[in-house]
Amino acid sequence: MVKKSYDWKNGAALDDHSRVKLRILDEYFREYLRVRCVLPQQEKFRLAVVDGFSGAGIYEDGSFGSPLVLLNALRQTEEKLNLYRAAEGFRPIVIECYFSFNDVDPEAINLLRENSAGIIAEINECHPNVELHTSFHTGEFEQSRRAICQRIQASRVRSALFNLDQYGYTQVSEATLIELMNITRSAEVFLTFAIESFLTYLSPERIRNIIGSNTVPFAGNISNVDENQTKPNWLGSVEKVVFETLRGAASYVSPFSIHNPDGWRYWLIHFANSFRARQVYNDVLHRNKSSQAHFGRSGLSMLHYNPRESLDLYLFNQDSRGSARKQLLDDIPDLVGKFANALLIGDFYKASYNETPAHSDDINFAIINNPDLEVVTQNGGLRRSANTIRDTDVLKLRDQTSFFSLVR
Template sequence: MSKKEYDWANGATLSSHSKIKLKILDEYFREYLRIRCVLPQQGKFRLAIVDGFCGAGLYDDGPIGSPIIFLRVLKEISEELNIIRAIEGFKPLDMECSLYFNDLSQEAIYLLQSNIDPVMKEIAATCPRLSLDINFSIGAFEENKTSICDNIKSKNFKNVLFNLDQYGYTQVSEKSLGYLMGVARSTEIFLTFAIESFLTYLTPSRVIEISTNSSVPFAGNIVDIDKNQNKNQWLGSVEKVIFEALRYISSYVSPFSIHNPDGWRYWLIHFANSYKARQVYNDVLHKNKSSQAHFGRSGLNMLYYDPNEELNLYLFDRASRSHARNQLDRDIPNLLETNGGHMRIDEFYSNSYNQTPAHSDDINFSLVNNPDLHVITSSGGTRRSTNTIKSGDFVMLRNQRSFFSALTG
């Protein structure tokens, strides 16, 4: 099922799972720009955005789609950052962005050109520091991706963001995902798909192979979505299969489903090669609590299964975070113990973030407040506040482990 099935001319309805996805995309993209443009001495930031299943940009009764979200966020963050820079006496920041809007539907692209016209005129009139280059293409993304990526490479973009909002799964292959991740030095992908299509694409034999090799522990036929879609164990099994199938695409893969009352039918996966990107994505999910779901552990090894350990539905809410802190207090010392008792903070983050749904504040809280740990600065001082931790610091096990760790380790 592809975007062409939307009746854009007569008003396309925004589904509940798409509404969740667009909100997460909006908030993540804002944080992405703020973080990538944080250095005061930085004078320019260049970015390419590829919206592979873009649609017409406007839904029935007014909600905006991803193309207009990207444009509005670029405008608002460009203005925000330059106001802050002017107040602080820093030089202004120029943003240069090429956007590639692709859709199988010719009607969608024609309507999109009209729908973004007012936004483009507003940007041209009010944002002198934002330079945009808009490109449109019609056809299957798999067929158009090479020419789009060649154009990106010819412009020497180092930062690329792909938004691939497919309804099924067959519109973007695993091989294509690997290809896209190699387009630029810093590439990230948002991939939406229907789990039923994904499991069909994998074929039952491959699902069984992954399940057997990964020791997926949960009972039941994970392919039978209609019978299992509301079962926590089914969610945990499918999440592990997705992760095992796609983990080689990038260094950090978030295999979380979109949480809906009618069951876990759609997944929104984020691929990145930077732990900072996964860190920010986790924090955005916590800000949008209950928007995505994970069943399993909430510490550093979210997909590990221990039959003696209680597993919970993690909805990125307050209750989930409380449970995560308890597991982090056990998991972090155990990780350090297997790495000689100490790690650089950036090395610790790099090793931790691919298999944790935890909020960065909860991880840092455990680093500073766990009685078995201390964070040491490069000059030998001790960090006592979570917001002062820096990438050059070290986290170390204390010589004397606590009574608590002896009971729980």
């Protein structure tokens, strides 16, 4: 049995790293719904949302926990979407959502039933374009997931979002992550863990094998978190270990730490099988600047170490974006050259997004403003503006390279 980390009955305190996680989860889910409901002709979107370590839903200061954050985001986003659609003369869109809440603590689940009753009733009574189905489960997630996954499969939804804010690291296995990522056609997972638990779980041999292959040089014991948690080189090495350990679970895995100037102790990982999902996630992190941290390259191949390059702390802020644009001007032509000098923009995104922290605007800026690249439309014309680039365009190296490319 997992030791309970929160005293929900007497009021659980909301710490700083949890506040950051909830802010990112809230904004991402809103953007997720907006993107998935964007087509004017679309009349319904069906999805499942699973909160595997839900808690009681409200902290001692009145702040919403993840279950209420998600429910609140659903009702507010649906209302905003349909107000816009009505103004544009489009039919309303119905969002059908299967929520599953689980916690190992029966008391937390009982309190969650009470704390969520009001918002669930309000959605059912006042939001006719939301079809809400909720279920509550008690138990360790590895056991409860069987019933939850059966419910998802029975619902026949094609999209699922899992929030797994575990208490340590061992409550969600790598095999379970792979299973969840394949439960529907489009699945995404948010996984949280304490880095000390993660490094303790891994064998020393596995860690040595990873950090011995092109990772940021770090002289100390990577598993000694208390001693090294404020050192950027340590952060870069740990990112590499996290990424290499979990990259098999999904096509796109973000290995970024929750930023804390006093020490990087908690990680929030986003798993997706679509580059578009990773693109949206990166952009959300930039809107919440300094919420997560990366140490290494800021362009493409973010975890690749080259002793001739200087590495910096990337905090998803304006200074970091400036650094990314400079590196992307070099990196993008190099990547295009590996694809016989031309590829579809969509294929470029697929090849690049798993190993970049960059904002989508900065990537498109570096494409349009690069003297060695051109973007060709399906009709043979040239794109002149970054915000008009389409996945079906062709990104190619120019026939005549610039002096800029010769001196890189």
